[in-house]
Amino acid sequence: MSPISRDDLHRIFKNLDRNNSGQVSIEELHHLLSRIGIHASLEELEKLVGRTSLDYLEFLFFYEAAVKARMGDDHDSKDQKENDLVQAFKVFDLNNDGYISSEELQSVLSRLGLWDKRSGRDCKDMIDVYDENSDGMLDFEEFKNMMSAPMASDYSYS
Structure with a gap:
C-alpha cells in the first residue's frame, strides 16, 4: 500500500462526506474500501474502528494505522x-x-x-x-x- 499525500486524503474524506457533516460513516468507509478491493464486513470494520463514524483526524489515524499494519504484517511477503x-x-x-x-x-x-x-x-x-x-x-x-x-x-x- 503506497502512502497517499495528506491533500489526497483530505479530498477523499471530503468526497466520502457527502452531507458535509464532518464525519464519514462506517458504511461510507466500507463502500470505499470495497471499491478498491479491500473486503471486510460492516461488523468487522466497525469493530476495527471502534465507532460508527470518523471525523477527519480519526480518518487520518485509520489510514496511517492501516499503512503501518500493512507494512509490518508478517504475511506481507x-x-x-x-x-x-x-x-x-x-x-x-x-x-x-x-x-x-x-x-x-x-x-x-x-x-x-x-x-x-x-x-x-x-x-x-x-x-x-x-x-x-x-x-x-x-x-x-x-x-x-x-x-x-x-x-x-x-x-x-x-
Whole structure:
C-alpha cells in the first residue's frame, strides 16, 4: 500500500462526506474500501474502528494505522505484494482487457476524489512516463513499475 499525500486524503474524506457533516460513516468507509478491493464486513470494520463514524483526524489515524499494519504484517511477503498489485490493477482496468488506458486511470482517480476534472488535463502524460512499449496504455508490469516508483505517491493529480 503506497502512502497517499495528506491533500489526497483530505479530498477523499471530503468526497466520502457527502452531507458535509464532518464525519464519514462506517458504511461510507466500507463502500470505499470495497471499491478498491479491500473486503471486510460492516461488523468487522466497525469493530476495527471502534465507532460508527470518523471525523477527519480519526480518518487520518485509520489510514496511517492501516499503512503501518500493512507494512509490518508478517504475511506481507513478495507474493502478497504482488497479489495486492494485481488487485489494484483490476480496480483501474475497468474493461478487464489487461491494460489501463488514460481514460480508465482518470475515471478511477476522479471517483476517489484524486483528480480535478476542471484542470483540463488528462492522465496521458502520467501514463507516458511508465509506458515502456509506447502503446499509450499500461500493462501489469508497467503498472507495477509505476506503483513502485518513489514519485508515484507524490504525483500531483489536481
